[in-house]
Amino acid sequence: MAFQGTKINPKRFDKSQLKFYFFLIPMALFMVLPVVYIINQAFKPLDELFMFPPRFFVIKPTFQNFSDLWRTSSTTGVPMTRYLFNSIVATSLTVFLTIMVTAGAGYVLSKKTFKAKNWLFSVNQLALMFVPIAVAIPRYLIIKQTGLTDNFLAHILPALAMPVGLFLVKQFMDQVPDAVIEAARLDGANDWQILNKIVIPLVRPALATVGILTFQVSWNATEASSLYITNETLKNFAFYLSSLTNASNSIAGVGMAAAAGLIMFLPNLLIFILLQSKVMNTMSHSGMK
Amino acid sequence: MTQARQLMNQLARKKENGTLGEWLAIFWLLLPYALMFSLFVAIPVAFAIGLSLTYFNSIQLPEFQGLLNYITLLTQDEIFLKYVLPNTFKYSLIVGPGGYFLSFFLAWMLAQIQVKPRTILALAIYTPSMVGGVFIAVVWRTLFSGNEAGYINALLIQWGWITKPIQFLQDPAFLMNIMIVVGLWSAMGIGFLAMLAGIINTNEELYEAAYIDGIKNKFQEVIYITIPSMHSQMLFGAVMAIVGAFNSGWIGVALSGSNPTPQYAGQLIINHIEDYGFQRYEMGYAAAISVALLLMVWGFSKLAYRLFSDR
Numbered sequence A: 001m002a003f004q005g006t007k008i009n010p011k012r013f014d015k016s017q018l019k020f021y022f023f024l025i026p027m028a029l030f031m032v033l034p035v036v037y038i039i040n041q042a043f044k045p046l047d048e049l050f051m052f053p054p055r056f057f058v059i060k061p062t063f064q065n066f067s068d069l070w071r072t073s074s075t076t077g078v079p080m081t082r083y084l085f086n087s088i089v090a091t092s093l094t095v096f097l098t099i100m101v102t103a104g105a106g107y108v109l110s111k112k113t114f115k116a117k118n119w120l121f122s123v124n125q126l127a128l129m130f131v132p133i134a135v136a137i138p139r140y141l142i143i144k145q146t147g148l149t150d151n152f153l154a155h156i157l158p159a160l161a162m163p164v165g166l167f168l169v170k171q172f173m174d175q176v177p178d179a180v181i182e183a184a185r186l187d188g189a190n191d192w193q194i195l196n197k198i199v200i201p202l203v204r205p206a207l208a209t210v211g212i213l214t215f216q217v218s219w220n221a222t223e224a225s226s227l228y229i230t231n232e233t234l235k236n237f238a239f240y241l242s243s244l245t246n247a248s249n250s251i252a253g254v255g256m257a258a259a260a261g262l263i264m265f266l267p268n269l270l271i272f273i274l275l276q277s278k279v280m281n282t283m284s285h286s287g288m289k
Numbered sequence B: 001m002t003q004a005r006q007l008m009n010q011l012a013r014k015k016e017n018g019t020l021g022e023w024l025a026i027f028w029l030l031l032p033y034a035l036m037f038s039l040f041v042a043i044p045v046a047f048a049i050g051l052s053l054t055y056f057n058s059i060q061l062p063e064f065q066g067l068l069n070y071i072t073l074l075t076q077d078e079i080f081l082k083y084v085l086p087n088t089f090k091y092s093l094i095v096g097p098g099g100y101f102l103s104f105f106l107a108w109m110l111a112q113i114q115v116k117p118r119t120i121l122a123l124a125i126y127t128p129s130m131v132g133g134v135f136i137a138v139v140w141r142t143l144f145s146g147n148e149a150g151y152i153n154a155l156l157i158q159w160g161w162i163t164k165p166i167q168f169l170q171d172p173a174f175l176m177n178i179m180i181v182v183g184l185w186s187a188m189g190i191g192f193l194a195m196l197a198g199i200i201n202t203n204e205e206l207y208e209a210a211y212i213d214g215i216k217n218k219f220q221e222v223i224y225i226t227i228p229s230m231h232s233q234m235l236f237g238a239v240m241a242i243v244g245a246f247n248s249g250w251i252g253v254a255l256s257g258s259n260p261t262p263q264y265a266g267q268l269i270i271n272h273i274e275d276y277g278f279q280r281y282e283m284g285y286a287a288a289i290s291v292a293l294l295l296m297v298w299g300f301s302k303l304a305y306r307l308f309s310d311r
Helices: A002-006 A015-042 A064-071 A080-111 A117-129 A132-145 A153-160 A163-173 A178-186 A191-202 A204-220 A223-228 A237-246 A253-283 B002-017 B019-051 B068-075 B078-111 B115-130 B133-143 B151-158 B172-185 B190-200 B204-212 B218-229 B231-256 B269-279 B283-308
Strands: none
Touching: A015 A253, A015 B078, A015 B115, A015 B133, A015 B172, A064 A080, A064 A253, A080 A117, A080 A153, A080 A163, A080 A191, A080 A204, A080 A237, A080 B019, A117 A163, A117 B019, A117 B231, A117 B283, A132 A153, A132 A223, A132 B019, A132 B231, A132 B269, A132 B283, A153 A204, A153 A223, A153 B019, A163 A204, A163 A253, A163 B019, A178 A191, A191 A204, A191 B019, A204 A253, A204 B133, A223 A237, A237 A253, A237 B133, A253 B115, A253 B133, A253 B190, B019 B283, B068 B283, B078 B115, B078 B172, B078 B190, B078 B231, B078 B269, B078 B283, B115 B190, B133 B151, B133 B172, B133 B231, B172 B231, B190 B231, B204 B218, B218 B231, B231 B269, B231 B283, B269 B283
């Protein structure tokens, strides 16, 4: 029993754990403080937003900021709901396609044998160090050459190859025993069936993780809207939010920016809470050699 | 026995029949990823290297000029040498290794408590990493806003520490430090989750054995058991921390609202690329800076491999 206190992943509470709480709770509070702040800002009526001295917590919560935001449109006359719609469509398509693309590539790299396999995997591992902003210019030129400027696909295609995602899925698929796949093959299943009916269900946690990471990137992305797309009706919500805050010297803008920030944040949080156990499961196979 | 042999034969036949099919399957399954990877990761990098050897203003055709861009960057570009390079090193050395150490430390402490409170606290600590750039800019800009409605200014005035609001985000003396705080705040990302999972999954018996062998305290436990048994996660976390630190360079511009940042106080290498590429349209020169950035990330990652790899 004396050992209980010093154990990793303890089953019950012990006084010796208090010192960790003592440090962790203030850290956690610091981390969520800005989020709590934005939630309160979003529900503040106009007079509370500009109260002096400002109060952290909202006194009379109101949905005024949200309904204002809902009715706004950009200076070019595109309504806010259009940006939101674009974001929802682009993000759902990106998440779905990334999962499919990554599952296929991960299956090949994990379960097939061919010459270039190890080389391909190390190229992908090298690409983990890839910093997308560094090559914004060549990317822009490629998008221009392939005719994707002012095309909705510019939101989707550049995000589909996700080196971290492929890395995690491949590592996770390595845990699926080859015997399972061999057995299915003996029963006459082809690769497509094996992938769909056996491998994908078994690696669902890893695919969920890829889905979350893609969601975070795609939902928060402004790159395509600010660089590749000039047609205002094709831009996304994150871009609208950033233009809203850049022009927030208008008095009503502060509350609306907070409301929009909250709308940006909530889907991220909900999806992560729903899938967090799957993410942790995937992460335990994230080892790199 | 005969059954087993039959199975083996059947398997062998399947394999023979399937050679072409096998190749086609590999080809089609790999194709979408390979195509997108080439188009938006590999070719841009190659393109950047090629472009960096030219003068290119995006209107006329690129003009080959050898290593001139690199020579200019390292000898003539006063802003790069005086502000951008030191800023980038300061920012990424604090946010990279600092964030990495903090990630490990927090993950390790989280592993010492029970699962329910751990899940809640881990969620709180991971929160900043899921919110994305726009949100970060909105929150921190309103918190540090220079007028009296700025929350931090108002607090300081209320407590009587200052008499008139400080222009935090425009003042070179503050901007860099605020950027580092924000960078560290959002540094507990995917690497943090990986290390947390790694620590929780270390073999409990190892710890028991180690205590019998005479390990005396938590510190020795971490050094002799925890880190060695999860070094592959440590490596993954390190690479993610390095990439994250270089990738988050836009926050200076996001916070101050201008590129270049006030008196170049928060100018990092990524902002320098954008400044030359998208504002001055000196694409060749901007590409040379990009290549320098990629080399830096690669160099630091190599160092991480040296530290944590199996060999």
